[in-house]
Amino acid sequence: MIDVVRGGWELFALSWRESRYRLVLSVVLMIAQAAAMPLAAPALAALTDAALAGDARGATAAAALVAVAVVAALTAGHFAHIFYFELGDRAVLRLERELIVLSNGSAGLEHHERPEYADKLQVLRQELHRAAWGSMEGLLNSLGLLVAISITAVLLARLNPLLLLLPLAAAPPLLLGRRAESIVNAARERAAPPSRHARHMFGLFGNAASAKELRVGGLGPGFRIRQRHAWDSASEKLWNGERRAVLLRTTGQLIFAVSYVLATLLVVRDAVAGRHSVGDVLLVLTLAGQVNQQVASAVSALQEMQRTTRVMSTMRWVRALLAGMEPPPPDRELPDRIRHGIELRGVSFAYPGTDRAVLADVDLTLPAGTTVAIVGENGAGKTTLIKLLCRFYQATTGVMTLDGTDLTRFDLARWRACIAAGFQDFARFELLARESVGVGELADIKSTEDVRKALRRARAEDILDRLDNGLETQLGKSYADGAELSGGQWQKLALGRAMMRQAPLLLVLDEPTSALDAQAEHELFEQYAAGARRVGQRTGAITVLVSHRFSTVRMADLILVVADGRIKERGSHDELMAAGGLYAELYGMQSAAYA
Numbered sequence: 294m295i296d297v298v299r300g301g302w303e304l305f306a307l308s309w310r311e312s313r314y315r316l317v318l319s320v321v322l323m324i325a326q327a328a329a330m331p332l333a334a335p336a337l338a339a340l341t342d343a344a345l346a347g348d349a350r351g352a353t354a355a356a357a358l359v360a361v362a363v364v365a366a367l368t369a370g371h372f373a374h375i376f377y378f379e380l381g382d383r384a385v386l387r388l389e390r391e392l393i394v395l396s397n398g399s400a401g402l403e404h405h406e407r408p409e410y411a412d413k414l415q416v417l418r419q420e421l422h423r424a425a426w427g428s429m430e431g432l433l434n435s436l437g438l439l440v441a442i443s444i445t446a447v448l449l450a451r452l453n454p455l456l457l458l459l460p461l462a463a464a465p466p467l468l469l470g471r472r473a474e475s476i477v478n479a480a481r482e483r484a485a486p487p488s489r490h491a492r493h494m495f496g497l498f499g500n501a502a503s504a505k506e507l508r509v510g511g512l513g514p515g516f517r518i519r520q521r522h523a524w525d526s527a528s529e530k531l532w533n534g535e536r537r538a539v540l541l542r543t544t545g546q547l548i549f550a551v552s553y554v555l556a557t558l559l560v561v562r563d564a565v566a567g568r569h570s571v572g573d574v575l576l577v578l579t580l581a582g583q584v585n586q587q588v589a590s591a592v593s594a595l596q597e598m599q600r601t602t603r604v605m606s607t608m609r610w611v612r613a614l615l616a617g618m619e620p621p622p623p624d625r626e627l628p629d630r631i632r633h634g635i636e637l638r639g640v641s642f643a644y645p646g647t648d649r650a651v652l653a654d655v656d657l658t659l660p661a662g663t664t665v666a667i668v669g670e671n672g673a674g675k676t677t678l679i680k681l682l683c684r685f686y687q688a689t690t691g692v693m694t695l696d697g698t699d700l701t702r703f704d705l706a707r708w709r710a711c712i713a714a715g716f717q718d719f720a721r722f723e724l725l726a727r728e729s730v731g732v733g734e735l736a737d738i739k740s741t742e743d744v745r746k747a748l749r750r751a752r753a754e755d756i757l758d759r760l761d762n763g764l765e766t767q768l769g770k771s772y773a774d775g776a777e778l779s780g781g782q783w784q785k786l787a788l789g790r791a792m793m794r795q796a797p798l799l800l801v802l803d804e805p806t807s808a809l810d811a812q813a814e815h816e817l818f819e820q821y822a823a824g825a826r827r828v829g830q831r832t833g834a835i836t837v838l839v840s841h842r843f844s845t846v847r848m849a850d851l852i853l854v855v856a857d858g859r860i861k862e863r864g865s866h867d868e869l870m871a872a873g874g875l876y877a878e879l880y881g882m883q884s885a886a887y888a
Contacts, residue, residue: 301432301598303605304384308429311383315376319433322373326366327437331444333362334579338572345571373433381429385421388608392417395615402685403618407645410614412485413607419481420604428604431597438591445580445587452573455559462552463584466545467591473538474599480534488527494520553581620684623704627711631661631798631833633696635682640691642677651677653858655691659851662829664821664836666846668876669855675839676717678855679803682837683712715791717804721783723769726760726776729786733793747792752817753785788817796828800836818845843880852876 308316336358343351396404396414404410442463449456494516497503556577637657643650652674659665667675680686681693684705693700700708713733722729730747731738738744741764748754760766760776768786769775778786791802802821818838825836840846847866854862854869854876862874869876 299602299605301435301601304428304432304601307384307387308380308432311387312380315380319373319377319380319429320436322369322376323433323437324440326369326373327434327441328444329362329366329369330583331441331448331580333359333366334576334583335448336362337579338576340572341575342572374430377429377433384429388604389421392421392608392611395611401618401620401687402680403645403687404614407614410611411489412482413610415485415489416481417604417607417611420600420607428597428601431594431601434590434594435598438587438594441583442587442591445584448576449580452577453559456556456577458552458556462549463587463591465548466542467595469541469545470591470595471599473541474595476541477531477534477538478599478603480531483534484527484530487523487530491520491523491527494523553584556581620687620705621701623702623707625698625702627703627707627798628696629832631696631835634658634660634663634833635700635799635835636694636697637681638692638694640681640688640693642681642686642689650689651858652681652688655858655860657853657860657863659835659837661833661835662826663850664825664829664838664848665851665853666838666840666849667853667855668840668843668846668879670879671841673855674858675855676803679801679837679839682799683714683801684708711794711798712801713791713794713797713799714801715788715803716801719784719787719790721769723771723775724767725764726757726766726768726786727764729768730764730789731793733790737793743793744789748785748789750792751785751788753789756782756785796832796834798832798834800825800828800834802837803839804841819848843876854879 305316336355340352340355340359343349343355497516498513498520636659637655640652640655640657641650642652655678667678669675677686681688684700687701695703722732724732727741727744728738730744731740733747734743744764745754745757748757756778757763759782767775768778770777791800800821802818818840821836821838825834828834829836838846838849846852850865852862852864852866852869853860854874856875862869862872862876864872870880
């Protein structure tokens with residue numbers, strides 16, 4: 294229950310920050326609605342007694358009070374809904390914005406590799422939209438119910454102290470309802486992995502890229518079976534939880550029903566004995582009915598509050614996870630140029646949740662002003678090495694230094710601002726073509742000239758001839774008039790984006806030309822290498838190229854051969870060929886394939 298109160302308070306505080314006047318009006322109106330019906334009960338009892346006694350004036354006054362209370366009960370909640378509906382949506386939007394900032398504004402990428410993070414994110418995606426105004430309604434109903442139950446308890450105690458047991462009889466339904474909701478929440482947690490898998494499979498059927506392989510490979514029936522099994526598994530877990538929850542809730546309601554009958558009999562007995570009036574009997578019957586309704590409302594409100602609590606506690610979990618990944622505060626100024634180079638000493642790395650080292654005991658120097666090529670088979674650790682250089686992850690062991698200073702001592706944002714990068718798994722920004730390239734350097738995003746120069750450096754300027762409005766063409770299927778590009782065209786824009794920063798300290802190209810043929814890639818990398826040398830002379834910039842085509846990287850100053858998470862060989866092309874090792878073997882095999 295402490296968690297429920299904490300979650301409710303967090304939602305209240307969030308709503309207060311969003312709109313104070315909406316929250317205040319909602320609270321006042323919901324409390325007025327909740328108090329109206331309990332206060333109408335004694336007015337109705339007075340009306341009955343006055344009518345039986347022939348007191349027209351008293352009956353009229355009592356009737357007026359009943360009418361006011363009923364009108365308040367019927368209308369106050371409606372007007373409150375106008376305010377808390379919008380307030381709930383605004384609160385959820387704030388949480389969504391925070392989640393975006395937390396997930397994508399964090400220093401590294403480690404959380405994306407954690408299965409538990411994926412499960413929490415899946416639950417948040419489902420629950421945030423369900424919460425919305427429903428959470429606000431649950432919160433305000435809870436406040437109103439506290440007022441209503443308090444008034445009801447006072448009125449019942451005036452008739453007979455034993456009747457105070459009636460509100461207490463609401464405890465079993467509430468407690469069992471809370472337990473039931475916990476069971477349902479646990480079932481949702483267990484169902485999250487198969488549900489996520491089922492949604493992934495569903496997404497494959499609706500994706501144009503996967504649709505081709507599904508048809509050519511005849512994979513549809515098999516994938517449908519997998520999707521159905523995953524969904525059945527998730528549904529079974531949810532059904533088992535719901536079934537147990539229904540049993541608990543029903544038990545709680547039966548306990549209250551018995552208490553309701555006993556309370557009614559107690560007051561009827563007192564009325565027969567002449568200790569209470571007919572109006573008192575009617576008062577108890579009315580209040581008992583309201584208590585029954587209050588209990589049902591309390592159970593419903595508790596379910597909503599538990600859902601809210603779950604959202605808030607999951608957000609706290611995400612905040613705590615990402616707060617623990619924040620880099621240490623910087624205490625060194627990043628130099629304007631690299632004088633010696635980047636050095637890795639004893640660097641090892643394993644992805645979160647795994648024990649297998651992707652990189653192990655790597656000792657490496659990337660000299661200032663050089664072009665370094667990294668080659669190796671898939672899964673050897675090439676991309677992981679790039680991720681560490683970009684500080685997407687922190688090395689498990691070892692240290693990376695820039696001119697002898699630990700990289701972690703420099704401001705991370707400043708270091709990232711000195712990196713230009715093109716990745717194999719590039720983003721497809723559905724913006725104007727100018728913006729899709731220009732975001733590579735936000736300060737120059739509006740400069741058509743700078744964007745064209747970047748495309749020219751990436752040998753991708755020809756893509757503009759295929760766009761109706763050139764750089765001002767809207768891209769992507771998300772827009773009715775958006776231009777849809779091929780994979781190679783999107784990749785050219787990504788290459789242009791990587792060229793927007795003209796004087797980086799580190800240029801990273803992680804197989805960014807996979808959609809190009811071998812000759813086009815070779816020519817492009819030669820141009821990159823020439824440009825990198827010019828930049829390197831000015832700033833000592835280091836260019837790191839990753840490619841699976843060995844013929845492409847022979848112009849590099851230093852070639853690293855990565856295998857099994859280690860640097861197996863290093864040197865220039867001529868040195869490695871003369872050594873006759875793994876590089877020479879792989880180069881020969883690939884050359885024979887192109888012969």
